[in-house]
Amino acid sequence: MRETNSLNRSYAGQGLESKAVAASYSAIRQASEALCEPLEPEDCCIQSMPDVSPTKWHLAHTSWFFETFVLKPGLADYRSPNPLYEFLFNSYYNAVGEQYSRCRRGLLSRPTLSEVMAYRAHVDEAMDGLFAAGLASDLEQDLLAVIEMGIHHEQQHQELMLMDIKHVFYRNPLRPAYRELPESSQQEVAPLTWLPFNGDLQSIGHNGEGFAYDNEAPQHRAYVESFLIADRLITCSEYVEFIEDGGYERPELWLSDAWQIIQTRAWRAPLYWECEDDQWQIMTLGGMRDLDPSEPVCHVSFYEADAYARWMGCWLPRESVWETVARKLPIEGNFREQDCLHPTPLVYGTAGPAQMFGDVWEWTCSPYCAYPGYRARDGALGEYNGKFMCNQMVLRGGSCATPISHIRATYRNFFPPDARWPFTGIRLTKEG
């Protein structure tokens, strides 16, 4: 995908170049809209649970981000199409002002999808003006840095759009498909192999070159004990063994909170799994289809990943362990650019740790915390990451719904331990 490369080029020199950023901006904005092409206006309105936002809201909020943090401070005469948009499309920035209640985003028929698209065009036009002016004088690095962050921010919302629409369609008894997906091609998957690493003091976190979120910094030392790591992700077939061994009925496998939740919510399989006549069916962005046992298990909560690990006598990796392994590997895998929109089986014979990037976000056993010496950004953008450092778990590596340019070995995603609607999966470790 084009946007990726152009964004990367912008880091060629010391600082950001207006031209490269402008190109990335344009590519990212088009990519968001391209994601909506298979959808009807009604699809873009629905909030199927509080965590889900309507497609329309994502499209508007990502525009609001540029309006609020770039256009309003950067363009003296900028005017929003509607002063209430500041309130409606503010996600959680208290420093910007009050926010429309998150759980009510699905109650808004207006602005309609076409009004939201007009809002996007309005913002894009103003951004074009800004870039055009900037290309002469070159824009200030500070403003460029915020635009760059806005670009990464919009990539995150692209993944959310896919996660959310999958959930919306799943909740509808008609089970619509987002679009046609490639057929699943069952593979024979090699047995799990354990790769050893020796204990050592490691440097963890982002070293400052290129873009990173504030939560990846500062780089710091951490002692990582010896460990073994699984060479690939856990497959559906392996997870079915856990289910068939009574995994969901055995309290000794579950954290206390987890056991409560699986009772209350009657969880007996990953999200999107349904058993009909002894055959597992799953919901995909292409609609319902038979489970492919060879593909990585997906849409498990941390609680389920942790119970699976315990059942195996293993652990989920700490994030320092995961990063120690990942930073030596090239960033390649089943990302959104592959256009599968679903995790795919590992092709037989791959050497070394495989599937570390792409396919599914990998739950770690690390709660999402500040690194030692962490400083949130100043101002409203300081609310981007820091204030969520509680009651969430870190995930690593990106998924089949993540743009490849969005991912780094140091990238820290985070979700509450009961979240299942992201594309999440399981990699195991053991003591070395």
Added chain:
Amino acid sequence: MRETNSLNRSYAGQGLESKAVAASYSAIRQASEALCEPLEPEDCCIQSMPDVSPTKWHLAHTSWFFETFVLKPGLADYRSPNPLYEFLFNSYYNAVGEQYSRCRRGLLSRPTLSEVMAYRAHVDEAMDGLFAAGLASDLEQDLLAVIEMGIHHEQQHQELMLMDIKHVFYRNPLRPAYRELPESSQQEVAPLTWLPFNGDLQSIGHNGEGFAYDNEAPQHRAYVESFLIADRLITCSEYVEFIEDGGYERPELWLSDAWQIIQTRAWRAPLYWECEDDQWQIMTLGGMRDLDPSEPVCHVSFYEADAYARWMGCWLPRESVWETVARKLPIEGNFREQDCLHPTPLVYGTAGPAQMFGDVWEWTCSPYCAYPGYRARDGALGEYNGKFMCNQMVLRGGSCATPISHIRATYRNFFPPDARWPFTGIRLTKEG
């Protein structure tokens, strides 16, 4: 409006005539669709609270009604466009089968509005076929009676569509208008006058001529003590006095349940009222505008109507009292056909009890119960009314959103005592 007259014509003879019913059917179906013309597809998706259904759902459910109770039993080769519609658009008929959860109607983007319109066309075409066949042989009276009921049913949903979209737009901070409404024309309203009636044994309920719901029968005797009834509805200006006298802060004016509810929900005025700079604003189907003090107060719950009556040292009328007065009056007033879509002030100088029909549904102090000797219809249609005879209050007279042909002096509407989104208002009585 055409549909009214043609429907009434069908009662000319002893039984129902296929041709008249077919004409009514066609008129009613078009009227429902005409109500949607001002709406965008997104507007038709939204469920702003559990009591509200999306416009789209109303359009589909009223079609489902004819499909389920007329076409499936009446046409051997009838096929629904989608077998899941039976489940999705069943409101509450347990005898038909399981129902999609009421409070999740707003989570369905599919079928889209245009798919629902295609469903309507599909049903209409089949109904046309039925009528065409029936006009030769004349349809059985039983089937015609069910069609007639379906027509009245769809009229009820037309009112619900207006109630519901008003709520949807109110919950949106942008406060869209459904369409332009006539300006409010403040009137000077004459002081309330009390009209006396002498106590007597009365015949209450429907006598069996023409259409009526089962809950209006059987006609029976009830002793009605002497009473005085107010000659008009309570106005906004009168209700403002109640508010300004601390009506919402004085527990002695409220039923015990009511007092809990106004605390919990922080009610301090009718629904759709907002006070800004000491000026009351209200939401109408034409958007927000200044309160017209001379118009009837609307969107009060039974609890508020009852508290207002107690504050005045009066009562709300029993339904037998209301019917005793109403059955001598012609059915005329501010109905949907007037196209105001809002209650209007009483023109000065009207004699006799005014505004009994139209403008606002009048809360009675009568809980919704079976009349002595009541029999619900047989079969699934017996669920239409009877199973709701608990925890609801009777309302009488129709509103500015009711088709005039839908109303009779014996007509019993019902809502829970905390409902405020219907067009509901207040008429007082006193002991004679």
Added chain:
Amino acid sequence: MRETNSLNRSYAGQGLESKAVAASYSAIRQASEALCEPLEPEDCCIQSMPDVSPTKWHLAHTSWFFETFVLKPGLADYRSPNPLYEFLFNSYYNAVGEQYSRCRRGLLSRPTLSEVMAYRAHVDEAMDGLFAAGLASDLEQDLLAVIEMGIHHEQQHQELMLMDIKHVFYRNPLRPAYRELPESSQQEVAPLTWLPFNGDLQSIGHNGEGFAYDNEAPQHRAYVESFLIADRLITCSEYVEFIEDGGYERPELWLSDAWQIIQTRAWRAPLYWECEDDQWQIMTLGGMRDLDPSEPVCHVSFYEADAYARWMGCWLPRESVWETVARKLPIEGNFREQDCLHPTPLVYGTAGPAQMFGDVWEWTCSPYCAYPGYRARDGALGEYNGKFMCNQMVLRGGSCATPISHIRATYRNFFPPDARWPFTGIRLTKEG
């Protein structure tokens, strides 16, 4: 029981006599305390659901009633043992002041039971002083009337104490007994017989002689259509047939609200019934024992009584129907004075309508409303009955936990339609 007779004697003349009222007062107060004798201090603390109050609270609240409505207005130098008792033991009288939250009554370890008993003694001593002074001058009729009401009020709480402790013990897996009860003696019960009554205009309500609550007045005319009434209560054996016929699984038998509730709460039998090895066990105040099929079914909600009636093709009686039958009968039956504390089988061969009084409160199909011309008492005591006239159903006739002197043919008890912890049962009617 003594209190009964002495209270009745007080109505011998035109007005109330201090001496008779004093004797009744003393008897009632002792009776409340006698009810606690089988209980441990811990038993008196527990609130097993929001509707239940701890025994201790009943003992204190009934004292608070005399303190608030008699001693504070009647004795210039009266002092409460603790000024916070006014707040803690006010049930729902807004005119008196704020109330401690009802659902938190079980969170109070203090005052302890012995402190509450000291509070009772304190109030009794002050009442004795009042009576002593009054016996010289004779107390004002107004004050005597309030004392009389307080006596009836305390009788109501005696029944509540028994209802509540039964629930408290049932919720405890140890299932303690309140005290030993007489063995159940299975009877053969004669088939149900239908007694006819002709339709006529009836006088309903209390005629003003002797004590009555305000909700029984005024006496007024009501037309009662011809009807048949069952000669006895429905038995457990008859109710078991309903269960075995799938009564709880057939939506067509249930009101809409009822159907929701029996799903949500998983009701499959009356409260206190448990099925073990195909044998019904029930909780009584004597602990768990086998169900006696010949005893009247008890602890059903209105919803269940109504569903049972529908299953039988019958109705529950309107309250005017019930009163028409009952006012010709002597007040006798299985009341608290019989000391069974449980409904008992009808002895074979009784003629005429039996079990109308005592055994179980009989659900009527009448929502609890004001009679035409109803006036609540002035002042805080006006909150006693009137403000509850919404969302409740009328019950008639008293139960095995009601003092016999508490009951009249015009007596209107009321509970919400889902209440099951009172001693409630079923009598049927049919159209005549």
Added chain:
Amino acid sequence: MRETNSLNRSYAGQGLESKAVAASYSAIRQASEALCEPLEPEDCCIQSMPDVSPTKWHLAHTSWFFETFVLKPGLADYRSPNPLYEFLFNSYYNAVGEQYSRCRRGLLSRPTLSEVMAYRAHVDEAMDGLFAAGLASDLEQDLLAVIEMGIHHEQQHQELMLMDIKHVFYRNPLRPAYRELPESSQQEVAPLTWLPFNGDLQSIGHNGEGFAYDNEAPQHRAYVESFLIADRLITCSEYVEFIEDGGYERPELWLSDAWQIIQTRAWRAPLYWECEDDQWQIMTLGGMRDLDPSEPVCHVSFYEADAYARWMGCWLPRESVWETVARKLPIEGNFREQDCLHPTPLVYGTAGPAQMFGDVWEWTCSPYCAYPGYRARDGALGEYNGKFMCNQMVLRGGSCATPISHIRATYRNFFPPDARWPFTGIRLTKEG
């Protein structure tokens, strides 16, 4: 207090000696009962919120622990006084069986306090028998180790009893005192001083000598960056400054979850604080009294501790930081043995880090997780700690309600971030 010393003596040799353990057992059991002496039977029944258990339940559950894990496996002929106690007093051990619902512990009047005391005596007698037999042969080390764990377990419940009864009395508007406490003696507190530590690789966790819970092991390496640590706890006076600076109204100081919670629960000060006429009052185990500004702030949640730290531009210590400092210090401070039952002001002039042990549990910024290589105990006792390693934060150092013999530098207490009823306070760190 005696129990401490005797318990410590048991570690003199390589293994545990029956005699020493028996002495500890006896001392601990008596200490639990001594804590109840100021209480009435009613006090011991109350559950003022789901987290709180009735005193009676603690007394029974700690006995159940010995019954379940020592007597049943260790004494062939042991019989429980009531087989249902296994169910009623099981806290959360799924491997033992079903548990009575935690949030319903306050609904049990039976067993009464005296029955619970009889249960304790029954268990103690059996334990005496076991010890007596064991002193001849010397008991197996495994069983002794479980008894030792039961002793530490009972110490934890002693602290819970004090926490819980404080909450019970606070929720009662009468605000009873548990017992008389020493007067608060306001001190002048020296300004906060920062003590530096150099970054280094540290050994963290328990080294295996003497008793420790499984969650303190294994000892492992962790790199601790340079830091400064406050030489004392934050005082009430310092916390009042935070409140007066609008601390509770400034979203930028709070974690996102925290900001939701302080809105929803209307938190504006620590638990047990009330402002009356501009004077802070606090609830203590001695009842309400004026706030002493010089005493350590107590009863703050992690959320409040974290917000305070952010307001100060500081951090809460990681647990590795805290342990690095603490393990060089003697274990001394304001523990339960001081009998203050409330944190006390620091006496002027103390050198080095003060108040590290006792007074209040110190919130760390470390989520409660497994140490690398952690293994839960086998069997049911493996549920003691491990299954709670999610959504909780670690606290260190013990409090004025903790027995001194219960605490170690490696001791890891844990509570959810919104818990305020433990004796919790604040110590700050900064980057070095």
